[in-house]
Amino acid sequence: MAAWLPAPPPGLLESVAAVSRRLGSDPEFARGGGGNTSAKAEGVVWIKPSGVSLAGLTPDALMPLAMEPLFAMLRGEGEAGEGTAGSDPVLRVGMAARLRPSDDRRPSVECLFHALLPDPIVVHTHPTTVNALTCAAGGDEVAAELFGDEALWIPYTDPGLQLARRIASGRAVFEARTGRPAPPVLLLGNHGLVVSGGSAEAVEERSRAVVAAVAERIGRLEAADGGGAGLSDAAATDVPGAGPPIEAVAAALAELLDEAARPRSVAFDGSPLARWIGSTGAGHAFLLGGPLTPDQIVYAGSWPLLVEALPESADDMRAVLSRALVEHRGATGAAPSVVVVAGMGVFAVGDTPALARTALDVELDAARIAIGARRLGGVRPLAPDERRFIEDWEAEAYRKGIAAGPAAER
Numbered sequence: 001m002a003a004w005l006p007a008p009p010p011g012l013l014e015s016v017a018a019v020s021r022r023l024g025s026d027p028e029f030a031r032g033g034g035g036n037t038s039a040k041a042e043g044v045v046w047i048k049p050s051g052v053s054l055a056g057l058t059p060d061a062l063m064p065l066a067m068e069p070l071f072a073m074l075r076g077e078g079e080a081g082e083g084t085a086g087s088d089p090v091l092r093v094g095m096a097a098r099l100r101p102s103d104d105r106r107p108s109v110e111c112l113f114h115a116l117l118p119d120p121i122v123v124h125t126h127p128t129t130v131n132a133l134t135c136a137a138g139g140d141e142v143a144a145e146l147f148g149d150e151a152l153w154i155p156y157t158d159p160g161l162q163l164a165r166r167i168a169s170g171r172a173v174f175e176a177r178t179g180r181p182a183p184p185v186l187l188l189g190n191h192g193l194v195v196s197g198g199s200a201e202a203v204e205e206r207s208r209a210v211v212a213a214v215a216e217r218i219g220r221l222e223a224a225d226g227g228g229a230g231l232s233d234a235a236a237t238d239v240p241g242a243g244p245p246i247e248a249v250a251a252a253l254a255e256l257l258d259e260a261a262r263p264r265s266v267a268f269d270g271s272p273l274a275r276w277i278g279s280t281g282a283g284h285a286f287l288l289g290g291p292l293t294p295d296q297i298v299y300a301g302s303w304p305l306l307v308e309a310l311p312e313s314a315d316d317m318r319a320v321l322s323r324a325l326v327e328h329r330g331a332t333g334a335a336p337s338v339v340v341v342a343g344m345g346v347f348a349v350g351d352t353p354a355l356a357r358t359a360l361d362v363e364l365d366a367a368r369i370a371i372g373a374r375r376l377g378g379v380r381p382l383a384p385d386e387r388r389f390i391e392d393w394e395a396e397a398y399r400k401g402i403a404a405g406p407a408a409e410r
């Protein structure tokens with residue numbers, strides 16, 4: 001690969017990094033390693049690498065890639081016979097497109113759609129409020145009402161090459177229909193938001209405006225029906241204060257889920273939102289209906305465990321949890337990262353306190369998404385084949401010993 005690397009226009013990378021840090025440190029827009037940003041000039045895309053959070057992105061961390069090899073992949077050239085079964089073709093092409101070959105970091109698996117969007121700045125986030133729309137059944141119709149031709153709806157598509165091609169074809173269909181350039185806002189079904197533009201500041205403003213428009217619509221529906229589809233039914237049905245102490249449940253979960261003799265951390269939330277999940281029919285439907293977004297699969301797991309109210313006695317409580325965990329493993333093939341206890345709230349388990357906290361935050365975000373999606377017309381969880389694609393991809397990432405799976409960078 002030619003290593004000719006033009007200097008980026010002055011201030012370009014700095015402005016993208018600054019907006020990335022602002023949006024990345026706002027929990028509305030990103031959790032964990034979710035989301036990615038890029039800048040383009042002179043046939044080069046500078047993109048966020050894997051394993052770097054938006055909140056911590058610096059200008060020199062952006063990875064320069066030649067765009068032509070990415071376009072060739074989108075056109076379907078040079079794929080046949082490449083690589084071994086199971087290796088990710090986008091990652092392979094992305095690594096080959098590096099303009100600093102000594103840089104062994106991995107570019108974001110979404111580098112293809114960053115390259116194909118013509119605007120110089122692209123910001124992709126997973127806003128909780130926008131995902132209430134993208135995870136709503138009929139969300140495309142609500143989006144058309146809210147944004148008209150100012151946003152393009154992209155139905156859920158497997159990440160990487162498939163998603164990039166779906167975006168390219170969606171843009172082409174729009175342009176053929178309207179005779180105008182495709183809009184700078186993409187709503188990705190069950191996934192998130194992509195906004196592009198000429199300056200990082202304009203893209204940030206547009207991203208915040210999309211969030212505000214969806215929030216306004218949900219707020220109006222909430223006011224109109226007096227709060228009935230949301231949290232108001234949670235407090236009525238659960239009985240906070242009954243059952244064993246939170247610390248005792250956390251300690252029992254840490255011990256019971258300590259499979260490989262490594263210490264597990266447990267995070268807990270007993271807010272009305274957390275109790276809504278375990279104590280209402282709508283909460284149970286959310287929990288048992290399957291994950292809504294790839295983030296939820298990656299950080300919180302596809303299938304949380306739901307436990308009915310726990311007995312107060314420490315021995316009995318431990319026995320109930322132990323039995324429930326055995327049954328859960330039998331039914332799903334894996335230990336849960338999230339355990340919801342009716343009347344108490346949500347426990348999340350991870351290898352470190354930070355990972356447990358992220359699992360908890362993402363699960364609660366997913367509950368917010370479900371509540372908003374109910375307001376907007378109904379929840380549309382990921383279909384089984386969509387869910388399994390992410391689960392298998394994650395599993396492969398772990399088999400290879402890669403800390404964060406591809407979906408974690410989306």
Ligand SMILES: [Zn+2]
Pocket residue numbers: 034035124125126191192409410
């Ligand atoms: Zn994403």
